[in-house]
Amino acid sequence: MSASLEKGINALKEQVDSTVAAFFSSCVHCGMCAQACLFFTETGDPSRTPINKTEPLRRIWKSEYTLLGRIGKILGLSKKVDEKLLTDWETLVYDSCTLCGRCSMVCPVGNDITLMIRKTREGMVAAGHAPEGLIGATKRAVTIGSPMGVTWKALSAQIRHVEEDTGLKIPVDVEGVEYLLLLSSMEIMNFPEFIEAVAKIFDQTNSSWTISSEAFEATNSGIQIGASDIAAELVQRIVDVAEKLKVKTVISPECGHAYMAIRWDGPNLIGRPFLFKVRHILEVLDDLRTQGRLKISGKEARKLTYHDPCQISRRGGVIDEPRRLIDMFSDNFVEMPDGGKMNWCCGAGGGVSANERADEIRLKVFQRKKDQIDAVRPDAILSACSNCRIHLEDGLEEYNMDIPLLSLTETIAEHLEGSEV
Amino acid sequence: MTEIELLSWARGPGLQIATIIFVAGVVIRIFEILMLGRKANLAEAKGSEMSSGLKTIVSRTVPDRDTFQRSGLTIVAGYFFHFGLFVTFFLYAPHILFIKDLIGIGWPALPTPVVDAVAVVTIISMLAVLVNRLTNKVMRYLTNFEDLLTWFLTIAPLVTGYMAFHRMGFTAPTLLATHILSVELLLVIFPFTKLMHSFTLFLARWYNGAISGYRGVAS
Amino acid sequence: MSDISNDADFRQILQDLGSLQQRQIAARFVEHVLSLSDDDRLDRVIKTVADKDASEDELAGALKSAKAATFDSHARCGAEGHWSEQAGYFVARAAVAAGTPPAQSRVGGPAWQAAMSARMAYTSMLIDDDSSQQSAHTECEWQYQSLSDYLNV
Numbered sequence: 180m181s182a183s184l185e186k187g188i189n190a191l192k193e194q195v196d197s198t199v200a201a202f203f204s205s206c207v208h209c210g211m212c213a214q215a216c217l218f219f220t221e222t223g224d225p226s227r228t229p230i231n232k233t234e235p236l237r238r239i240w241k242s243e244y245t246l247l248g249r250i251g252k253i254l255g256l257s258k259k260v261d262e263k264l265l266t267d268w269e270t271l272v273y274d275s276c277t278l279c280g281r282c283s284m285v286c287p288v289g290n291d292i293t294l295m296i297r298k299t300r301e302g303m304v305a306a307g308h309a310p311e312g313l314i315g316a317t318k319r320a321v322t323i324g325s326p327m328g329v330t331w332k333a334l335s336a337q338i339r340h341v342e343e344d345t346g347l348k349i350p351v352d353v354e355g356v357e358y359l360l361l362l363s364s365m366e367i368m369n370f371p372e373f374i375e376a377v378a379k380i381f382d383q384t385n386s387s388w389t390i391s392s393e394a395f396e397a398t399n400s401g402i403q404i405g406a407s408d409i410a411a412e413l414v415q416r417i418v419d420v421a422e423k424l425k426v427k428t429v430i431s432p433e434c435g436h437a438y439m440a441i442r443w444d445g446p447n448l449i450g451r452p453f454l455f456k457v458r459h460i461l462e463v464l465d466d467l468r469t470q471g472r473l474k475i476s477g478k479e480a481r482k483l484t485y486h487d488p489c490q491i492s493r494r495g496g497v498i499d500e501p502r503r504l505i506d507m508f509s510d511n512f513v514e515m516p517d518g519g520k521m522n523w524c525c526g527a528g529g530g531v532s533a534n535e536r537a538d539e540i541r542l543k544v545f546q547r548k549k550d551q552i553d554a555v556r557p558d559a560i561l562s563a564c565s566n567c568r569i570h571l572e573d574g575l576e577e578y579n580m581d582i583p584l585l586s587l588t589e590t591i592a593e594h595l596e597g598s599e600v
Numbered sequence: 601m602t603e604i605e606l607l608s609w610a611r612g613p614g615l616q617i618a619t620i621i622f623v624a625g626v627v628i629r630i631f632e633i634l635m636l637g638r639k640a641n642l643a644e645a646k647g648s649e650m651s652s653g654l655k656t657i658v659s660r661t662v663p664d665r666d667t668f669q670r671s672g673l674t675i676v677a678g679y680f681f682h683f684g685l686f687v688t689f690f691l692y693a694p695h696i697l698f699i700k701d702l703i704g705i706g707w708p709a710l711p712t713p714v715v716d717a718v719a720v721v722t723i724i725s726m727l728a729v730l731v732n733r734l735t736n737k738v739m740r741y742l743t744n745f746e747d748l749l750t751w752f753l754t755i756a757p758l759v760t761g762y763m764a765f766h767r768m769g770f771t772a773p774t775l776l777a778t779h780i781l782s783v784e785l786l787l788v789i790f791p792f793t794k795l796m797h798s799f800t801l802f803l804a805r806w807y808n809g810a811i812s813g814y815r816g817v818a819s
Numbered sequence: 820m821s822d823i824s825n826d827a828d829f830r831q832i833l834q835d836l837g838s839l840q841q842r843q844i845a846a847r848f849v850e851h852v853l854s855l856s857d858d859d860r861l862d863r864v865i866k867t868v869a870d871k872d873a874s875e876d877e878l879a880g881a882l883k884s885a886k887a888a889t890f891d892s893h894a895r896c897g898a899e900g901h902w903s904e905q906a907g908y909f910v911a912r913a914a915v916a917a918g919t920p921p922a923q924s925r926v927g928g929p930a931w932q933a934a935m936s937a938r939m940a941y942t943s944m945l946i947d948d949d950s951s952q953q954s955a956h957t958e959c960e961w962q963y964q965s966l967s968d969y970l971n972v
């Protein structure tokens with residue numbers, strides 16, 4: 180992956196389409212996007228205004244794709260994209276943005292600023308301006324198959340544990356089943372009980388499923404760093420296996436960006452529709468609920484709230500499903516202010532938590548989540564993304580708030596009819 | 601050139617040139633956008649693009665609660681002057697007659713004293729908008745020459761129109777010529793600035809709604 | 820007390836124990852894998868948890884310490900994961916389980932959870948250690964024996 184300024188500029192040019200042009204043409208510099216972005220609201224730093232993060236892309240659009248801009252370029256009057264700009268913009272485009280999507284929801288002229296920042300990353304990475312942590316993660320994803328270096332050997336060890344703990348057999352490389360379950364490295368390393376939960380649920384609902392030893396990784400570092408070619412390669416591995424095993428549905432686990440990558444970006448990255456469906460684990464569970472196959476008993480007495488992982492809720496479309504599932508085991512549920520489509524980001528997605536340089540700001544912007552949580556004072560917080568979970572826990576610990584973070588899938592498994600409570 | 605000659609020029613050739621540049625400019629800018637095209641979405645759709653896009657064109661006009669709390673002044677001042685521009689331009693009898701002359705269609709006007717009052721409110725809103733732009737931390741950071749230029753180009757017809765109606769300071773022909781020339785200046789520069797948002801926002805909002813709606817989210 | 824030879828029995832026996840007993844046996848499980856963690860706090864945590872005279876405040880303090888240890892040792896999303904370090908994370912998790920009162924514990928109770936996490940710590944160590952001839956079942960067997968010994972005393 181040899182990077183250069185020229186490659187970066189070319190990558191940016193390729194990213195300009197009619198949506199980008201319509202968006203830049205419409206921006207009136209009202210600054211409202213800043214008020215939707217927790218990296219601005221919690222720091223007060225105007226350079227973190229979302230539309231400002233797209234400056235490299237804007238300069239290319241202006242000088243290459245507008246009449247006035249092209250004239251300006253000929254006259255040598257246009258603002259250039261150079262090394263200095265890209266260097267200065269690295270901490271804005273990567274450290275100060277999780278691609279959470281709130282800015283896209285509030286822009287009065289309708290700009291999808293998140294999309295524009297995502298596209299800006301394509302230029303940054305081609306020019307060699309992505310954060311080191313992310314570059315490392317991406318390299319590991321490509322060569323080892325997991326951004327955190329998790330191998331099949333490690334996963335099979337975790338699987339053995341799960342089998343011991345549950346007494347259930349975890350199907351591996353089985354053909355013709357309904358579901359192929361993907362897993363994120365975070366889950367495999369930090370929350371292997373997620374695998375247990377899924378196994379128990381599928382056992383109770385008589386669902387046929389499998390994990391693949393060749394393609395088990397859900398996390399897509401290519402998406403986070405903004406390198407579509409790498410993202411495509413990682414998706415292709417899953418597609419090859421899913422089609423080889425002839426599964427009906429590929430399940431994206433409790434990881435935010437993984438869902439966006441495989442569900443919405445996937446076919447566009449590889450250039451053709453999939454021969455299988457893609458669903459988030461919560462969609463699958465909600466489906467099982469609708470079919471009457473998911474049987475729950477016992478209620479959670481604790482006061483619960485739900486943190487919407489940005490890529491799953493606002494950017495992914497899975498907003499109502501978790502709430503219907505929570506209804507099954509809770510009569511004591513409260514929404515955070517702005518809960519649902521407009522929920523605030525935990526601050527760790529989109530590559531931010533893989534970037535050590537962003538540690539300080541990540542903890543700082545957590546204040547926004549803290550304010551939301553303070554407003555409802557829950558006994559526990561449910562979510563459906565391992566990264567959100569661990570980052571929220573970290574943040575709460577920093578502020579001496581003892582509120583457990585629960586995985587929605589794991590909580591459902593704990594309430595399965597017939598399971599010990 | 602006498603003031604009558606200036607007025608004649610403004611009403612005649614000036615207007616023609618300005619209109620041609622305006623129309624050509626707007627068409628070119630929109631064409632520039634559309635010809636770039638966008639790739640079809642190959643993922644399995646969860647919602648409809650077209651209906652979501654159309655919905656967002658309308659719904660994006662209304663801010664959500666949290667946004668309104670944080671950007672209240674920007675939003676209110678913004679709506680005031682947009683609304684004011686609409687009323688002072690489209691609902692003022694002499695303007696309607698002028699348009700009727702051009703395209704053959706007219707419509708009822710608001711009573712002139714009402715338009716006059718709205719003009720005052722609009723000018724005050726425009727001043728509030730400028731103050732906001734220069735004092736709000738984020739806006740100050742984003743503001744460039746073009747923002748100030750377009751502000752000036754927008755307020756100039758309002759102020760000169762008000763002065764012309766009230767015969768303030770100069771002779772009637774001079775005031776009217778100035779007003780018409782200020783409009784022509786606006787028309788000529790319009791297509792090369794962010795004022796294009798008045799046309800492109802329909803595209804932008806539609807794209808936003810379509811992209812989001814495809815994934816099953818109302819935006 | 821007959822020998823324990825499978826997880827179903829093991830788990831049932833653990834769940835039937837009183838809260839002090841669960842704490843003490845859980846502490847033993849954690850202690851056995853303590854060497855897999857380099858977090859000094861956990862030693863003190865386990866001593867407090869195992870102490871039958873520990874006050875509620877002391878237990879709460881120990882639990883807090885154990886939780887902090889998990890945050891400091893978990894693998895970061897996107898960072899290179901080292902299973903030998905991840906072992907330390909699971910040791911901390913076992914300590915958290917051991918120090919959690921039964922009412923707030925995850926399914927199976929504090930002692931069972933501590934046992935599971937301790938096994939995962941051991942497994943993590945094995946993942947990185949290619950040369951080891953041992954299997955994960957070794958830890959399991961040790962835990963059965965440990966529980967048997969505890970009950971027979």
